[in-house]
Amino acid sequence: MARSTSDARxxxxxxxxxxxxxxxxxxxxxxxxxxxxxxxxxxxxxxxxETGYAVNQNARRLRTGRSDQILVILNNISATFFPExxxxxxxxxxxxxxxxLVGSTRGSVAREEAMGRQLLTGVVDGLILLNGRVxxxxxxxxxxxxxxxxxxxxxxxGAIPLISIDHGKAMDVAVQHVLSLGHRCIAHIxxxxxSPTFRARADSYKRNMISAGLEPxxxxxxxxxxxxxxxxxxxxxxxxxxxxxxxxxxVICASDEIAFGxxxxxxxxxxxxxxxxxxxxxxxxxxxxxxEPPLTTIRIPRRQMGWAGAEMLLxxxxxxxxxxxxxxxxxxxxxxxxxxxxxxPALPD
Amino acid sequence: MARSTSDARxxxxxxxxxxxxxxxxxxxxxxxxxxxxxxxxxxxxxxxxETGYAVNQNARRLRTGRSDQILVILNNISATFFPExxxxxxxxxxxxxxxxLVGSTRGSVAREEAMGRQLLTGVVDGLILLNGRVxxxxxxxxxxxxxxxxxxxxxxxGAIPLISIDHGKAMDVAVQHVLSLGHRCIAHIxxxxxSPTFRARADSYKRNMISAGLEPxxxxxxxxxxxxxxxxxxxxxxxxxxxxxxxxxxVICASDEIAFGxxxxxxxxxxxxxxxxxxxxxxxxxxxxxxEPPLTTIRIPRRQMGWAGAEMLLxxxxxxxxxxxxxxxxxxxxxxxxxxxxxxPALPD
DNA sequence: TTGAAAGCGTTACCAA
DNA sequence: TTGGTAACGCTTTCAA
Numbered sequence: 001m002a003r004s005t006s007d008a009r010x011x012x013x014x015x016x017x018x019x020x021x022x023x024x025x026x027x028x029x030x031x032x033x034x035x036x037x038x039x040x041x042x043x044x045x046x047x048x049x050e051t052g053y054a055v056n057q058n059a060r061r062l063r064t065g066r067s068d069q070i071l072v073i074l075n076n077i078s079a080t081f082f083p084e085x086x087x088x089x090x091x092x093x094x095x096x097x098x099x100x101l102v103g104s105t106r107g108s109v110a111r112e113e114a115m116g117r118q119l120l121t122g123v124v125d126g127l128i129l130l131n132g133r134v135x136x137x138x139x140x141x142x143x144x145x146x147x148x149x150x151x152x153x154x155x156x157x158g159a160i161p162l163i164s165i166d167h168g169k170a171m172d173v174a175v176q177h178v179l180s181l182g183h184r185c186i187a188h189i190x191x192x193x194x195s196p197t198f199r200a201r202a203d204s205y206k207r208n209m210i211s212a213g214l215e216p217x218x219x220x221x222x223x224x225x226x227x228x229x230x231x232x233x234x235x236x237x238x239x240x241x242x243x244x245x246x247x248x249x250x251v252i253c254a255s256d257e258i259a260f261g262x263x264x265x266x267x268x269x270x271x272x273x274x275x276x277x278x279x280x281x282x283x284x285x286x287x288x289x290x291x292e293p294p295l296t297t298i299r300i301p302r303r304q305m306g307w308a309g310a311e312m313l314l315x316x317x318x319x320x321x322x323x324x325x326x327x328x329x330x331x332x333x334x335x336x337x338x339x340x341x342x343x344x345p346a347l348p349d
Numbered sequence: 350m351a352r353s354t355s356d357a358r359x360x361x362x363x364x365x366x367x368x369x370x371x372x373x374x375x376x377x378x379x380x381x382x383x384x385x386x387x388x389x390x391x392x393x394x395x396x397x398x399e400t401g402y403a404v405n406q407n408a409r410r411l412r413t414g415r416s417d418q419i420l421v422i423l424n425n426i427s428a429t430f431f432p433e434x435x436x437x438x439x440x441x442x443x444x445x446x447x448x449x450l451v452g453s454t455r456g457s458v459a460r461e462e463a464m465g466r467q468l469l470t471g472v473v474d475g476l477i478l479l480n481g482r483v484x485x486x487x488x489x490x491x492x493x494x495x496x497x498x499x500x501x502x503x504x505x506x507g508a509i510p511l512i513s514i515d516h517g518k519a520m521d522v523a524v525q526h527v528l529s530l531g532h533r534c535i536a537h538i539x540x541x542x543x544s545p546t547f548r549a550r551a552d553s554y555k556r557n558m559i560s561a562g563l564e565p566x567x568x569x570x571x572x573x574x575x576x577x578x579x580x581x582x583x584x585x586x587x588x589x590x591x592x593x594x595x596x597x598x599x600v601i602c603a604s605d606e607i608a609f610g611x612x613x614x615x616x617x618x619x620x621x622x623x624x625x626x627x628x629x630x631x632x633x634x635x636x637x638x639x640x641e642p643p644l645t646t647i648r649i650p651r652r653q654m655g656w657a658g659a660e661m662l663l664x665x666x667x668x669x670x671x672x673x674x675x676x677x678x679x680x681x682x683x684x685x686x687x688x689x690x691x692x693x694p695a696l697p698d
Numbered sequence: 699t700t701g702a703a704a705g706c707g708t709t710a711c712c713a714a
Numbered sequence: 715t716t717g718g719t720a721a722c723g724c725t726t727t728c729a730a
Contacts, residue, residue, distance in 0.1 A: 011707060022717045027709060035715060054469035058416065059707035061407035062722050069450075069472075077439075078432040087427050090453055094460060099472065101418075102451045104439055111443060120403035123418075123448065141401075226635055264639035286575055290613035292641030360723060371701045376725060384699060408723035411706050 010053040018047050030055065067125050069099040070313060073115050074130035077104050079225065080257060080285050081302065082130060085151060088306020089128060096314055098125075105131060113137055119147065126313045129155060132195055146322050151309040152300075154196045161316070161324060163308045165331040167197050170298045171204035171252075173333050174280050177296070178250045179212055181339055183278060187217040187248035189232045189258050191224040198224070198254050201282065205252060217248060224254055229261025237269055249277060250339070256281035256288050256297055263291070263338070278339040284332070294336035301329050359402040367396050379404065416474050418448040419662060422464050423479035426453050428574065429606060429634050430651065431479060434500060437655020438477060445663055447474075454480060462486055468496065475662045478504060481544055495671050500658035501649075503545045510665070510673060512657045514680040516546050519647045520553035520601075522682050523629050526645070527599045528561055530688055532627065536566040536597035538581045538607050540573040547573070547603050550631065554601060566597060573603055578610025586618055598626060599688070605630035605637050605646055612640070612687070627688040633681070643685035650678050 016023040021040070029036045029044040047053075061067045072089055074082050090100045101124060103115040116135025118124050125147060127138075132153035138144045139157060149161045178186050188205040191198030202218060209216040219239075221232040237247055251266075253259035259281035263273055271277045273293055281288060284299025308327055316322055365372040370389070378385045378393040396402075410416050421438055423431050439449045450473060452464040465484025467473050474496060476487075481502035487493045488506060498510045527535050537554040540547030551567060558565040568588075570581040586596055600615075602608035608630035612622055620626045622642055630637060633648025657676055665671055 013707080023708080024710080024718075025716060028716090031709095037715070040715085052469075054466060056411070056707050057470040057472045058407055058410040059722090060709075062405070062411050062724085063707080063709045065722075067407065076436070078436050080429065083427040083432050086451065087425070087453055090426075090451070094452070094463070099450050099467070100452075101448050102435065102439070103443070103449075104436055106440075114443070117403060118448070120401075121406040123406045226639055230639065260636060260639050264641075267641065287609060287636055290575055290579065290609050292613075292616065362723080372724080373702080373726075374700060377700090380725095386699070389699085405723050408706090409725075411708085412723080412725045414706075 010051045011056070012053070015044065015047050015051060015053050018051070019044050061122065065122070067122055068097055069101060069124045070126045070128060070310070071101040071103055071115060071118050071124040072128045072130060073103050073105065073112065073135075075105050075107060077102060080287075081152075081255070081283055081300075084302040085130060085306040085309075088303035089151075089310040090306070091303075092307050092310035092314070098314060119144075126317050128309050128313055129153070129160070132156070132197070134158060134160060146316050146320060147313070149309050149313045149316070151305050152197065152302075156196070159325065161312055161322060161326065163305050163312065163327045163329065164197075165300055165329050167200040168204040170282070170300075170331045171201045172208055173331075174252050174282070174298055175205055175208035175212075177333060177335070178252060178278065178280060178339065179208075181250075181278065183250040184214060185217070185246065185248045186214065186250045186252060187219065187236060189229060189236065189251060189253045189262055190218050190220045191254035191258070192222055193220055201254055221254070221258060224258055226257045226261040229253060229255075229258030230265045231261075232258065233262035233265035237265065247277070250280070251277065252280045254282055256283040256285040256295060259295055259297070259338075260287070260291060263295075274338055274340040280339060284334055288334075288336070291338075293338045296336045296339040297334050299332045299334050301331070304329055359400045360405070361402070364393065364396050364400060364402050367400070368393050410471065414471070416471055417446055418450060418473045419475045419477060419659070420450040420452055420464060420467050420473040421477045421479060422452050422454060422461065422484075424454050424456060426451060429636075430501075430604070430632055430649075433651040434479060434655040434658075437652035438500075438659040439655075440652075441656050441659035441663070447663060468493075475666050477658050477662055478502070478509070481505070481546070483507060483509060495665050495669060496662070498658050498662045498665070500654050501546065501651075505545070508671075508674065510661055510671060510675065512654050512661065512676045512678065513546075514649055514678050516549040517553040519631070519649075519680045520550045521557055522680075523601050523631070523647055524554055524557035524561075526682060526684070527601060527627065527629060527688065528557075530599075530627065532599040533563060534566070534595065534597045535563065535599045535601060536568065536585060538578060538585065538600060538602045538611055539567050539569045540603035540607070541571055542569055550603055570603070570607060573607055575606045575610040578602060578604075578607030579614045580610075581607065582611035582614035586614065596626070599629070600626065601629045603631055605632040605634040605644060608644055608646070608687075609636070609640060612644075623687055623689040629688060633683055637683075637685070640687075642687045645685045645688040646683050648681045648683050650680070653678055 012023050012026050016026045026044055029041045093100050105112045112135050116137045127148045129150045132155055134157050145160055151163045154162050190202040193199050206216040219232050219236045221228045253262055259279050263279050266277050281295045281297035284297050288295035288297050361372050361375050365375045375393055378390045442449050454461040461484050465486045476497045478499045481504055483506050494509050500512045503511050539551040542548050555565040568581050568585045570577045602611055608628050612628050615626050630644045630646035633646050637644035637646050
């Protein structure tokens with residue numbers, strides 16, 4: 001009937017005392033050291049659960065020099081793209097007994113630096129960067145590339161391992177899809193060009209247009225959320241692009257959120273989708289399956305990216321080495337109604 | 350020109366040695382102890398930045414017994430409702446130098462328990478519950494209600510402080526709005542009824558219907574995501590409710606995600622929104638502003654809930670007492686086109 | 699104003 | 715198989 005008889009604070013020494021053994025024995029028993037016989041281990045475990053003892057992680061961390069925590073740095077966890085990546089990271093981490101801290105920089109360099117410092121102070125063993133930047137406090141930390149990985153967005157400085165899709169190839173597929181449907185006046189609402197990801201998409205769009213003998217028509221948005229997409233589309237419709245007064249018959253958006261905003265702007269102008277104007281998104285958010293019309297998009301395996309990122313990071317930390325430098329995950333063209341009927345296979349070879 | 354000359358590992362003792370003072374002086378200087386004169390403090394700070402020294406947080410935590418970290422427990426961070434709450438929590442926490450861990454239980458009790466244990470092991474100083482349950486390992490921890498707060502969902506066990514809106518009143522507003530537009534056959538797609546939040550909404554819906562002399566028509570969904578909403582609406586349309594073969598002229602959905610799925614199902618049946626059937630959501634997600642049609646909804650101040658929750662928790666931790674037991678935040682009816690024109694003020698007094 | 703020293707609760711090495 | 719014990723790097727009390 002022994003319950004966690006709420007005393008001040010149970011330490012390992014208390015458990016050892018009750019069990020009539022030394023703390024070192026308790027410590028070993030709790031980490032299933034093979035030298036401790038089963039009888040002893042069971043007896044100790046029983047006392048542990050009766051007393052409600054819990055290992056003081058801060059003492060353990062000080063002693064071992066490891067925290068078993070990692071930090072995910074991103075700009076903005078409320079951007080719909082990220083939570084699923086974070087959840088993927090958590091899936092793997094929690095299986096391995098590793099905690100996940102989340103830090104949203106919100107564009108503040110000060111916050112980014114503060115987060116980077118967490119690695120120096122031993123709060124975390126590693127970093128997963130979703131924002132494409134290594135905090136500058138870490139730039140000249142020796143071997144920092146062994147405890148940092150980048151996911152989705154590559155990092156300019158240094159040689160940080162990266163998990164991503166081939167953004168250029170994904171855009172190839174998007175543009176070719178639209179071309180195959182007969183469109184010739186195809187615009188691109190691009191994301192922030194300081195991001196290599198959005199730059200890669202925009203560059204690939206231009207390449208594809210030019211090799212099809214068509215004029216690229218790019219509207220760069222400063223962010224990649226709904227509002228930005230709405231405004232970008234409005235200005236795109238107002239401007240009339242290369243040939244003044246013309247409007248695109250198809251718009252490839254750098255994110256699904258941009259696409260949702262842009263489709264709204266188009267409808268407000270009385271345009272029918274896809275009858276008057278077709279849309280393609282990027283990301284494959286769940287909401288795209290039920291939008292009006294459902295959105296043709298490039299599905300990015302967000303959860304899988306999280307899995308891969310966490311695996312790679314935890315492996316690198318465990319082995320103290322840098323393994324793969326780049327892991328590419330497959331994307332998928334999801335054909336829905338925002339572009340009309342499909343006339344090509346979902347995935348080129 | 351001294352740079353962080355990458356030596357093995359700089360400790361406070363090293364800094365003290367270089368400065369020609371004792372570690373205790375360094376420790377004091379770094380926490381701006383008034384006893385340390387400015388000259389000394391500046392000299393020490395200079396050495397700190399030259400050597401790239403960073404305080405070992407694990408040692409500090411062991412010594413002080415505080416971690417300056419909190420943990421947010423939720424079911425599923427990829428449900429669109431939560432990230433903004435988490436971001437609100439982070440806003441406040443990072444200002445106060447507190448780190449935020451995120452734990453998604455994904456419905457697993459084992460994971461929930463593991464997270465609860467983080468409080469016992471000193472990994473975190475407090476918990477913010479977004480899932481309405483206190484991990485059972487904590488139920489008989491003395492004074493656990495001083496380091497746990499619940500946000501958005503109340504907790505059945507014990508007296509955990511709560512930040513929320515008045516879900517019942519919010520539903521009053523939603524139902525009255527729909528009634529005022531002339532609807533009489535109003536259905537409710539409810540969320541999981543083990544959650545007090547969704548139960549409060551469903552109960553309030555029924556109360557309002559009955560006092561209007563109308564028959565409640567509730568379809569309970571097991572979750573509150575898009576797919577669930579889609580399926581619930583399909584089955585609702587198939588069943589025909591009280592009067593077989595009838596269909597509602599308005600549907601109040603327990604979440605915006607449910608509403609998006611449900612609207613899709615309605616459109617698939619060829620119903621016009623709001624001409625044939627009106628919809629109301631709950632949450633006020635950004636996407637609702639650009640859905641087709643834009644969704645009338647109850648906006649819940651998610652970020653503000655996060656702010657309030659973090660403030661309350663950090664205050665309780667600092668003062669070692671339990672302050673307010675309940676803080677109610679205002680909600681807002683956002684009238685858009687999914688119900689047709691508004692005929693009542695946005696907020697009743 | 700500064701220094702010395704005693705822990706904080708573990709882990710892991712060395713003996714037994 | 716077990717025990718004793720020295721760290722881990724910091725904070726803080728007590729003296730000087």
